[in-house]
Amino acid sequence: MAVEFKAGLKDVVAVNSSITAVDGDQGLLSYRGYDIRDLATQATYEEVVYLLWYGELPTQPQLREISRELAAARPLPQPVLASMRTYPKRAHPLEALRTAVSIVGMHDPDAASNKREATLRKATRLTAQIPVMVGAWQRLREGQEPVAPLVDGSAAENFLYTVTGRRSTPVAARTMDMIFILHADHEINASTFAMRVAVATFTDLHSAITAAIGTLKGPRHGGANEDVLEMLLEIGDPSRAARYIEERWEARSRMTKEERAKPENRIPGWGHPVYKVDDPRAGVLREMARKLVSETGNTKVFDIAVRVFETMHRVSDLPVNVDFFSAVVYHALGIPIDLCTSIFAAARISGWSAHAMEQYNDKLLRPRAHYTGPPPRQFVPVSQRS
Numbered sequence: 124m125a126v127e128f129k130a131g132l133k134d135v136v137a138v139n140s141s142i143t144a145v146d147g148d149q150g151l152l153s154y155r156g157y158d159i160r161d162l163a164t165q166a167t168y169e170e171v172v173y174l175l176w177y178g179e180l181p182t183q184p185q186l187r188e189i190s191r192e193l194a195a196a197r198p199l200p201q202p203v204l205a206s207m208r209t210y211p212k213r214a215h216p217l218e219a220l221r222t223a224v225s226i227v228g229m230h231d232p233d234a235a236s237n238k239r240e241a242t243l244r245k246a247t248r249l250t251a252q253i254p255v256m257v258g259a260w261q262r263l264r265e266g267q268e269p270v271a272p273l274v275d276g277s278a279a280e281n282f283l284y285t286v287t288g289r290r291s292t293p294v295a296a297r298t299m300d301m302i303f304i305l306h307a308d309h310e311i312n313a314s315t316f317a318m319r320v321a322v323a324t325f326t327d328l329h330s331a332i333t334a335a336i337g338t339l340k341g342p343r344h345g346g347a348n349e350d351v352l353e354m355l356l357e358i359g360d361p362s363r364a365a366r367y368i369e370e371r372w373e374a375r376s377r378m379t380k381e382e383r384a385k386p387e388n389r390i391p392g393w394g395h396p397v398y399k400v401d402d403p404r405a406g407v408l409r410e411m412a413r414k415l416v417s418e419t420g421n422t423k424v425f426d427i428a429v430r431v432f433e434t435m436h437r438v439s440d441l442p443v444n445v446d447f448f449s450a451v452v453y454h455a456l457g458i459p460i461d462l463c464t465s466i467f468a469a470a471r472i473s474g475w476s477a478h479a480m481e482q483y484n485d486k487l488l489r490p491r492a493h494y495t496g497p498p499p500r501q502f503v504p505v506s507q508r509s
C-alpha cells in the first residue's frame with residue numbers, strides 16, 4: 124500500500140491532462156499550448172471555448188458554428204426560471220446558480236447519456252445558460268424581471284445584457300470577453316478537481332458541475348474575489364493602503380499558525396498553491412483595470428489596489444493571484460461585489476466541461492487516507508460502557 128502523504132495533495136500529480144499547463148515558477152499559463160496573454164488579447168471567448176473542447180483553434184466556419192450553437196442555447200427552460208423565482212432573495216448568487224444548474228439538469232434532454240456527443244451538447248447548453256442564470260438571479264433578487272437573452276452577440280456581451288437589460292458598450296463587452304478568457308480554465312484547481320472526482324464515478328455533467336460550483340464558493344478559491352473588493356473598499360483611500368497592509372501583516376506575526384490559517388487573517392488575492400511568482404493573468408487584469416478607470420476617471424479603487432500591490436510585494440514574498448485585479452475590473456464595470464464569483468463560474472463552465480470530457484475517458488479517482496485514529500480495540504456493548 125502507498126504510504127506517502129502530501130498535505131493538501133500539494134504538488135501531487137493526480138491526472139494526465141492535455142488542456143491547460145501552469146508553470147508556477149515562471150508564472151506561465153497556457154491553454155492547449157497557447158499563452159494566456161496571447162489568447163486574452165487576440166482571441167475571443169468563443170474561440171477559446173472551441174479550443175478547450177476540441178483541442179485546436181477554430182477556423183472561421185467552425186467559429187461561426189459554435190457561436191451560433193451557443194447563442195441558440197441561451198434561453199432558460201421555463202421550469203428553471205420558475206424555480207429561481209422561489210429562491211430566498213438573500214441567497215448568495217452562487218447558491219442560486221448551484222441550485223439552478225441542478226434543476227436544469229433534470230430537464231436536460233441528454234440527462235441519461237454520458238457519451239461524448241451528449242456531453243458536448245450538455246456542455247454547450249450549460250456554457251450558454253450559466254451566464255443567463257447569473258444575470259436572471261441578479262435581476263430577480265433586486266425585484267426586476269429577467270430579460271430574454273440576446274439572439275446575437277458574444278457570450279460576454281450577452282452576460283452583461285442579462286444583468287443590466289441594456290446592450291453594453293464595445294469596451295465593456297470586450298473587457299468582459301477578456302475576463303471570460305482569463306477565467307476559462309486553470310488546470311486541476313479545487314473546483315475542477317472536485318468536478319473530475321464526480322465525473323470519474325460516471326455521474327452526469329450537471330451533477331459534477333453542481334459539485335464544482337459548491338467548491339468554487341469557498342474563500343480559499345473563487346470566493347476570495349469578493350473579499351478583495353471588500354478589503355479595498357474598507358481601506359477607502361490610497362493614502363491609507365500601505366499602513367493598512369503593514370498593520371495587518373505585522374499583526375500576523377503575533378498569531379499562532381491556526382490563527383494565521385483563517386481566511387480573515389489572510390490578505391485576499393494573495394498567495395497561490397502553484398504560482399511562486401505573480402499569476403500571469405494578474406498583469407493582464409491590472410492593465411484592463413487601468414484602462415477602464417482612466418476612461419471613467421473614477422480611479423480611487425484602482426489606486427488603492429496598486430498601493431496594496433506595492434506594499435504586499437515589499438512586506439511579503441507572496442505572489443498576487445487572479446482574484447486581486449479582477450475584483451478591481453468588476454468594480455469598474457459596476458458589478459455588485461457578491462456577483463464576482465458567479466462571473467468566474469460563468470466563464471469556468473467551459474473549462475470544467477473540457478475536463479469532464481477528458482475525465483470520462485479516465486479512471487475512477489479514489490485516493491487513500493493516512494489513518495490517524497485509535498489502534499484496533501475491543502468492542503464493548505453499550506450496557507457495559509461506563
Ligand SMILES: CC(C)(COP(=O)(O)OP(=O)(O)OC[C@H]1O[C@@H](n2cnc3c(N)ncnc32)[C@H](O)[C@@H]1OP(=O)(O)O)[C@@H](O)C(=O)NCCC(=O)NCCS
Nearest residue numbers: 342343344347380383389390391392393394395396444446
Ligand atoms: C490560495 C491559498 C489558499 C493557497 O494556500 P497554500 O499555497 O496552500 O498556502 P498555505 O495555506 O499552506 O500557506 C503558506 C504560508 O503562506 C501564508 N499565506 C498564504 N496566503 C496568504 C495570504 N493571502 N495572506 C497572508 N498569508 C498567506 C500562510 O499563512 C502560510 O504561512 P505560515 O505557514 O507562516 O502560516 C492561500 O494563499 C490563501 O488563503 N490566499 C488568500 C485567498 C485567495 O486569494 N484565494 C484565491 C486563490 S486563486
